[in-house]
Amino acid sequence: MSELGQRPTVDPRVPAIPRTINAIGDALSPGRRMAFFAAVGGAEQGERLNDVMSLWWMEAMFEGVPGREQRLADTVAGRGLVPLPEVVEEAS
Secondary structure, eight states, rough: OOGGSSSSOTTSSOOOOSHHHHHHHHHOOOOHHHHHHHHHHSSSSSSHHHHHHHHHHHHHHTTTTTHHHHHHHHHHHOOOOOOOOHHHHHHO
């Protein structure tokens, strides 16, 4: 497969998920899957549906990354945070 034909991944341990309703739904946990189907079912064809698909595709990809829930809990609790380099501050 050519480099252009490859889908990007969030983490090399997580295979890319096709951007289809079924593939995204299958990749989500049951509770999140219900929320995804509700969002897709309520979105009109066009830009709104594309936005919903993009948001949930990213969520499905992130959900597949090992340790995600623990990292989110640590972030909310302020544990293990790393300051951004000064270069980021200069760019903004």
